[in-house]
Amino acid sequence: MDQKVTPDVLSFVADCIVNFLGGKDKDTVFVVGDIWGFPYFVKNTIAVFGKPSPENETVGSEYDKFIAQPLKTLAYAKILEEKKVGRKNTYTVLKPDILEYISQNERNALNFLVFHIEKVLSDSDFIKNFEEYKVKAQSTKLNSEDFEKLKEKFQKFILGYTNINGVTEINRVFPKVLNPYSAFYQIPGTEKGRMTHGRFIYPDLMYNRENFRDIGKDKTLSRQEILKEIAEQSEVIVYRVQKAKNIIKRHHSSSEVKDSLAVGAATQVHHIFPEHEFPEISDYTENLILLTPQQHNTRAHPDNKTQTIDLEYQKECLLSKMDSITVSVSKGDNLYAKERFVHVVNVGYNLDLSTNTSFEELKEIIRKR
Numbered sequence: 001m002d003q004k005v006t007p008d009v010l011s012f013v014a015d016c017i018v019n020f021l022g023g024k025d026k027d028t029v030f031v032v033g034d035i036w037g038f039p040y041f042v043k044n045t046i047a048v049f050g051k052p053s054p055e056n057e058t059v060g061s062e063y064d065k066f067i068a069q070p071l072k073t074l075a076y077a078k079i080l081e082e083k084k085v086g087r088k089n090t091y092t093v094l095k096p097d098i099l100e101y102i103s104q105n106e107r108n109a110l111n112f113l114v115f116h117i118e119k120v121l122s123d124s125d126f127i128k129n130f131e132e133y134k135v136k137a138q139s140t141k142l143n144s145e146d147f148e149k150l151k152e153k154f155q156k157f158i159l160g161y162t163n164i165n166g167v168t169e170i171n172r173v174f175p176k177v178l179n180p181y182s183a184f185y186q187i188p189g190t191e192k193g194r195m196t197h198g199r200f201i202y203p204d205l206m207y208n209r210e211n212f213r214d215i216g217k218d219k220t221l222s223r224q225e226i227l228k229e230i231a232e233q234s235e236v237i238v239y240r241v242q243k244a245k246n247i248i249k250r251h252h253s254s255s256e257v258k259d260s261l262a263v264g265a266a267t268q269v270h271h272i273f274p275e276h277e278f279p280e281i282s283d284y285t286e287n288l289i290l291l292t293p294q295q296h297n298t299r300a301h302p303d304n305k306t307q308t309i310d311l312e313y314q315k316e317c318l319l320s321k322m323d324s325i326t327v328s329v330s331k332g333d334n335l336y337a338k339e340r341f342v343h344v345v346n347v348g349y350n351l352d353l354s355t356n357t358s359f360e361e362l363k364e365i366i367r368k369r
Contacts, residue, residue, distance in 0.1 A: 032067045108334065118130075134187055154170065
């Protein structure tokens, strides 16, 4: 664990690995430099994180950490295998399914981080200290003395059982262990060496702490209006949408809508609710569906007019997408979530359905639109 191991950076680096390997052999060996020089990484690290170009020779040490620290975490968790060859660390993928899961979004990366943290702390029998802290926080009995006690125990533990011999480095790592745990369980974390006043919130875990969905939010505008403005301006959403489309293409080999035009290669990833009208859900895999060119250009967009949507075919796409999601949920592959699909339907149709709405109820609601 280190400073660059945040959910957004970890997910981004995992996404770059998945795309770098692409159709390569599953045993392909790569090093930090391969990811660093990968055009997908070069383009998107500038757009997503606002960093200078990785091709700029003066930022070498910054990018080395940006890639290497997440790789170290993934290797320690046995998702990657790390080997020393000469002076370089080489990597191969051991768990492609988990790597793919982390790459999909920051929430998945947080879930992994918390699972990983709890596993490591359990193996070393230190988890009981975190659990005691959590129980006190959840019962509102937590105070700053409890925080200082946990921090001191963590320092002594690391000094006693690792090669680290000073508290400066420990104090840098401590927030990267406590804060994901705290955000996940909605309890106080740490900031600037002290316990936060309230629960540690998810956005503050990010390397990019400013949420693109709220940048420059004008209180006089509706959320929909500001989202449209952001979507038109932000390169971040372009990256997120393309990442979601790549996920759809990797996981579906044929059209998801089984009609008379579902013949031949399915190459088109279609927004069920249009990207320009509903930017809030434009990067949701639950709002994207794989179609053939014929389906996309003659049914989804009649006469190939991309700004026009056939509303009846939109319903057909939603029902077909729900079939894909149902299979995914039953398999437990974490590709889709019913709760996210409910959100897509709510946004697209301006509804307020509960996340507990069943698939059968959703079908009826969609058919009646």
